[in-house]
Amino acid sequence: MFKSYAIALSIIAALVLQIMPMPHLADQFRPDWVLLVLCYWTLALPNRVNVGIGFLVGLVMDILLGTSLGIHSVAICLCLFVLAANYQRLRNYSVWQQSVVIGILAALYHVVVFWIQHLLTDVFFLFTYLWPVLTSMLIWPWLFLLLRKVRRQLRIS
Amino acid sequence: MNTIFTRGPSLQSRLALALIISVLLIFIDHKLNGFAAAKVYLNSLVSPIQYLATLPSQLLSASASRFTSHQKLLEENNQLNLQATRMSEKLQRFDLLKAENDRLRILLGTPVRPDSEKMIAELMAVDNNPFSHQIVVDKGAIHGVYQGQSVLDDNGIVGQIMEVGTTTSRLLLVADVTHAIPLRIARNNVQLVASGTGQLDELYLQHVPHSADIQVGDLLISSGLGNVFPEGYPTAKITSIVRDETRPFAQVRAKPVAQLDRIKYLLLLWPADAPQRPIFVSAQDV
Numbered sequence: 001m002f003k004s005y006a007i008a009l010s011i012i013a014a015l016v017l018q019i020m021p022m023p024h025l026a027d028q029f030r031p032d033w034v035l036l037v038l039c040y041w042t043l044a045l046p047n048r049v050n051v052g053i054g055f056l057v058g059l060v061m062d063i064l065l066g067t068s069l070g071i072h073s074v075a076i077c078l079c080l081f082v083l084a085a086n087y088q089r090l091r092n093y094s095v096w097q098q099s100v101v102i103g104i105l106a107a108l109y110h111v112v113v114f115w116i117q118h119l120l121t122d123v124f125f126l127f128t129y130l131w132p133v134l135t136s137m138l139i140w141p142w143l144f145l146l147l148r149k150v151r152r153q154l155r156i157s
Numbered sequence: 158m159n160t161i162f163t164r165g166p167s168l169q170s171r172l173a174l175a176l177i178i179s180v181l182l183i184f185i186d187h188k189l190n191g192f193a194a195a196k197v198y199l200n201s202l203v204s205p206i207q208y209l210a211t212l213p214s215q216l217l218s219a220s221a222s223r224f225t226s227h228q229k230l231l232e233e234n235n236q237l238n239l240q241a242t243r244m245s246e247k248l249q250r251f252d253l254l255k256a257e258n259d260r261l262r263i264l265l266g267t268p269v270r271p272d273s274e275k276m277i278a279e280l281m282a283v284d285n286n287p288f289s290h291q292i293v294v295d296k297g298a299i300h301g302v303y304q305g306q307s308v309l310d311d312n313g314i315v316g317q318i319m320e321v322g323t324t325t326s327r328l329l330l331v332a333d334v335t336h337a338i339p340l341r342i343a344r345n346n347v348q349l350v351a352s353g354t355g356q357l358d359e360l361y362l363q364h365v366p367h368s369a370d371i372q373v374g375d376l377l378i379s380s381g382l383g384n385v386f387p388e389g390y391p392t393a394k395i396t397s398i399v400r401d402e403t404r405p406f407a408q409v410r411a412k413p414v415a416q417l418d419r420i421k422y423l424l425l426l427w428p429a430d431a432p433q434r435p436i437f438v439s440a441q442d443v
Contacts, residue, residue, distance in 0.1 A: 012206065020210040021283045024357070024418040028287065051168065055175040059182075063199045064206060065286040066320070066327050069192060070182035077175040084168055117288040120187050121335050123355060129287045 006154050007049060010037050010147065011057060019064050028128050031135040032106055034061060035079060039102055039140075040147045042083045043090055045157065054080040067113075068120060075112040079105045095141045103137035197298065200322030207282050207293055207325060271429035273387060276300065276437070278308070278423045281325060290330040290357065292316075294423060297324040301436040302425060305385055309424040313391040313414040314338070314379055318425075330417055331392065332357050340392055341380040345370055348380055349409075351393060357417045360393050362409040367400050369407065377411060387428045 014033040022030065034057060041049035058073030065072070082105060083090065090101060110129055117123050150156075166174070185191040192199070259269045278294040296302050298321050306318040308328055316330040329336055330353070337352040347369055351360040365371065375395045381388030393411035400407045427435050 012209075015206050016210045019207065019282050021214055021280070027283070051171045051175050055179070058179070060203060060206075063196075063203050066289065066291040067286060068183050068187040070179035070186065073179040073182070074176060077172055077179065081168065081172045114288065116183065120183070121288075123288045123334050126287070126355075 006150060006156055007041055007045075010041075010150070011053075013037075015057075015060065015064065018061070029131050029135050031139045032109065032132050035076060035106060035109055036102065036136055036140060036143050037147070038076060038080060039083055039105065040144060042080050043087050043098075044148070044151055046084045046087045049080075050084040051077050051080050067117070071113060071116045074116065075109045078112060079109050082108075095144055098144065099137045099140040102140045103133055106133045106136040196320050197322055200320060200325065200327065201297075204322060204325050211281050270388075273429065273431075274427040274435050276425045276427075276435050278425050280420050280423065283420075288355070289335070290333040290353070290355070290417070291319065292328050292330065292420060293325050294328055294425075295325060296425060297322045297326050299323060299436065300425075300438060301427070301433045302326045303431065303433045306431070307386045307390075307426050309390060309426065310415045310420060310422070311424075312416065313393075314386060315415045315417065315420065315423060317385060328423075330357070331360065331413055331415075332417055337363070338386060338392060339380045339382040340377040342371065343376040343378045343391075344372075347371065348382070349377065351377065351411060354410075358412050359396075360411045360413060362395075362411060363406075365407045365409045367402065367407050371395060371398060371407075371409060373398060376414075387426060 011034070014037040017033040018030070038049065038054055038057060042054075054076040055073045058071075058076040059069060061067075061072040061076070062069045090098060093101070107130065110133065114123070114125060114129060118125075165171075262269050276296060278296040280292055281295045282293040294308075302318055302321050304318055304321055308315045308317060314331060316328050316333075316336065318326050319329040320327040331338055331351070332353040332355070334353050334355045337350055340349050340351050341347060342349070349365060350363045352363055354361050373395050376391055377393045377395070379386040379388060379390045379392055391414050393413050395409060396412045397410045398407055399409075425435070427433070
């Protein structure tokens with residue numbers, strides 16, 4: 001019962017963490033929970049989680065964050081495509097090497113979101129927008145180990 | 158394990174499909190505003206996630222209030238009593254002045270300003286999207302909230318309602334880049350427009366002539382032009398003026414008087430000409 005919903009539950013937990021109210025100072029360091037969880041499932045089970053799920057979760061993110069529908073879907077789809085196309089190679093990397101790749105993807109994610117927002121409205125770039133890249137890189141190894149444990153315990157494939 | 162290429166369209170075509178749909182959605186949503194009606198349902202759909210996300214902080218504040226000491230409560234009570242006394246003294250004078258003002262306005266033949274109705278709302282979620290400053294509050298369509306409604310905190314104007322859900326609504330702060338608000342200087346009624354800069358503690362005043370009578374520390378109040386915000390609520394204080402003659406306008410910056418980074422309770426306003434009336438669902442809301 002729990003097994004079949006584990007992926008969905010982990011994504012919902014990530015969405016909750018993504019929008020949880022936090023003090024303004026800590027807010028800018030918030031890791032990209034949703035992107036990280038989706039990245040893990042894409043690496044582990046690319047046949048079940050890939051661009052399609054990323055698109056749907058991106059739409060939910062857009063509704064939750066109040067951005068125009070589709071902005072986060074574009075960014076997430078691009079990141080997940082890179083992972084799903086190279087999953088066999090990336091799986092053989094050590095966790096630390098993976099976290100560098102995840103960092104680059106998170107940077108891509110933020111830059112894509114910024115570009116689209118910049119096209120739509122006149123936002124200008126601040127380097128504080130990129131703090132989540134660093135925190136996502138630091139969180140990735142622990143999240144990876146946690147989700148791998150969940151996946152192996154529940155034997156999801 | 159079967160690979161991703163065994164069933165369904167290939168990864169590339171999936172990506173292409175997702176990107177095309179996304180771009181279409183962005184275009185329809187942003188340029189044509191085609192989802193305005195659907196947004197109510199979409200917001201209601203995701204509101205369980207928002208309630209889940211606020212649960213820890215609510216539990217924390219509930220347990221914190223349980224452990225508050227007797228001493229502290231007494232102190233706070235004392236302070237509030239003092240404040241209430243001071244406020245009621247001000248209110249007595251205000252009533253007198255209001256009556257006098259109404260009489261004068263009748264003499265002048267201008268319409269008397271009617272009172273607006275109010276409701277307290279509580280913060281539910283702050284968006285961590287760095288490109289836009291929006292928050293979610295716990296009052297929605299069932300409370301009579303409408304799009305474009307103005308929202309205050311205890312110091313001044315916070316923003317306006319952007320999207321309404323069934324039980325929640327989304328608020329655009331005055332500091333957002335896409336937001337602008339008509340203001341006037343309380344001291345001399347000079348009219349200005351303040352737009353958000355994307356920083357919570359800064360507004361930018363557009364098209365201020367070099368010769369304008371404007372000083373650092375001037376209080377800006379809403380002017381009521383544009384029929385979105387009611388007249389006379391404090392909004393910002395001037396923090397810096399750069400009169401560089403090589404530029405067409407003076408560079409004037411202001412700081413919102415509402416504390417946009419520590420919002421907890423907000424006041425929703427229903428002016429007399431609002432399209433809807435407030436609906437008080439529980440006694441707590443009044």
